[in-house]
Amino acid sequence: MEVDKYILTEALSAILGVTVKLQSDCNDLDGAIKLQIAKLTTLALLKNEPVTCLTSSLSRLFVGDKKQSQETPRSESASSSVRKELFVISDDFFDPKFDFDFTNMSKPNFDSCMRGNEPYKRPYGWMRFALKVRDKYPDGNAWLGTEGWRSCSTPGEWPVSYHGTDLQGAAGIIQSQYMSGDRQAYGRGVYSSPDINIADMFAKTKNFISQKNGNTYKVIMQNRINPQIREKKTQYIWLVPIPEGTSVEEKKIVETSIRPYGLLLKKMEA
Structure with missing residues (x-):
């Protein structure tokens, strides 16, 4: 799948x-907010990520010593305006050497990959664009496992999960349940699935029409989840309470x- 960085920013949006x-x-860049990899999760999953925490240092970076009109923390209602803000990412936000094209692959009869001592259900039918996450967290890179093809887990590695929730839907994923409709909820928290097909069916997966090429894409986030905190509610539903x-x-x-x-990303048929 031929996709440039502009389309990837559309997918993030x-x-x-x-x-x-x-x-x-x-x-x-006046007023823009720099999106850091380590802030991506809270922006995606928590509707009340404070705007001021992200903007104060960034404003100085982008607009010099320009005095900000509001130095005091904003109210909760004001902080929700984060949805209307412009976020910018550096050109090296993505890590192409770890991209992988699953679009034309089908699940083999025997697929025994493991990540974090859990079966890794690879996202067949999708194209993965890697984020540059190595060396971005203070506890190192063990959570990612070692580089290169392997079928087994490595010490300290976290298992893989999927979700496709946007910021507007974050209130639902935190306060209610991962799956829609009348399905059972297992408590307050962040729900995801180790199965891409379950995430595709039940997550608030987003479709978008690219202004770059006019194609329609579906987008889901691929995550690693801390096995010490995650709770298994069913074979396919995991909860971070x-x-x-x-x-x-x-x-x-x-x-x-x-x-x-x-x-x-998955390109949708017209």
Whole structure:
């Protein structure tokens, strides 16, 4: 699948529910918010990620010593305006050497890959675009496992899960359940699935029409999930429980539990 960085920013915009652009494509960065890899999870999953936490240092970076009109923390209603903000990513936000094309692959009769001591159900039918996550977290890279093809897990590796929730749907994924309709919920928290087909069926998966080439794509996030925090509710439904509390506590739980490492795209037929 031939996809350039512009289309990948469109995919990020769709799954996050915000406008994401390459920093090099922006002539005017006044007020823009730099999207860091380590902040991607909380932006995707927590609707109340404070805008001021992301903008204060960035504004100084992009607009010099320009005095900000509001230095005090914004109210909760104001912080929800994060959805209307412009986010920018560096040109090396993605890591093409770890991209993998599953679009024309079908599941073999015997597929025994393991990641984090769990079966790794590879995303057949999708194209994975890797995020540059190595060396971005203080605890190192063990959660990703070792590089290169392998069928077994490595020490300290986290298993793989999938979800496709945008920012507007984040309230539902936190307060209610991962699956839609009248299906059973297992408590408050972040739900994901180790099976791409389950995520495709039940997640708030986003379709978007690319302004670059006019094609329609579906996008899902591929994550690693902390096995020490994750709870298995069924064979296909995993939960990171988030009890009632402050947004700071929620943010800490999410950041230590789920780490996106790839965007999965599927071109839809016209």
